[in-house]
Amino acid sequence: MADRTSQPSRKSKKRSKNKKTKHLNPVTFTTSNIRKDNNLINKYHALVKIQESVKKARGLTKQEREYKLKDLNSKIDKLGGINAYQKASKLGEKHSGGFNSAKWVVSKLKEHNIRGCGGKLKLLDVGALSCNYTKYKAWIDCTAIDLNPQNSSIIKADFLTLSCRIQYDVVVLSLVINFEGDCRRRGDMLRLCSKIVLKKGILFIVLPLPCVENSRFLNKELFISMTVSLGFTVVSEHCSSKLYFVMLKNNGESIMKEFPRKTLKSGNSYNNFAIIF
């Protein structure tokens, strides 16, 4: 493949002669756009969080609960619903210098020399906004799913209802566990991974850093011990300024343990992100 950075196309040579282009971002790229996208994403997450707590709140009559949920739904609709959220996430991805978990996944697969045995690697991309693995189709056979696909190549499916009769060499959950508002369903997602990832297969997880660094109920050690109890071992992990990345291998040896919600840190400055099973 040609190295685009070292060999500028004729068009871009022309452009650099005619105009001194300061940056290559589209004209629509402004900090106020980014701020709007981030606001929308944060508001969406906050409303979903309130929805979950209203669903579980004790002391509400059926009518009160219904009224509150209806009100929250209309606020989410006013924001533009999940479509607007996904568009903002996609744009945010572009604006923030192109965070694309597939790049990390592919580089790790190459680094650890993980290839399909006698064929392509079967990869499940859960919560896919785009078809990020198409350019690796020579060696990766990707199934991309989402609750609300933005593209006809992405299958509409809820990960939590997938049958574990179909297993994958690689499963990717990038910014999906935190999208789920219910801490028990987040635990269900992790537990399902141990069944859907083949033995010796790989699971990639990306979480916002505050989920494991600033939660009163979760930290990296606890998160890792959850995955270890499900039969995984850590192959590699790192943090960026905003995200936590972990690559895990399924050894197929789970010790069924329970992880109820426990306060690890107290104080007002922590968030309530939790995963339980």
Ligand SMILES: C[S@@+](CC[C@H](N)C(=O)[O-])C[C@H]1O[C@@H](n2cnc3c(N)ncnc32)[C@H](O)[C@@H]1O
């Ligand atoms: C923040 S976006 C992350 C997109 C992309 N994976 C990334 O890393 O940028 C979260 C996506 O996960 C999807 N999602 C959440 N729960 C899901 C589930 N149970 N099954 C399938 N998709 C799910 C949402 O619809 C949303 O598009």
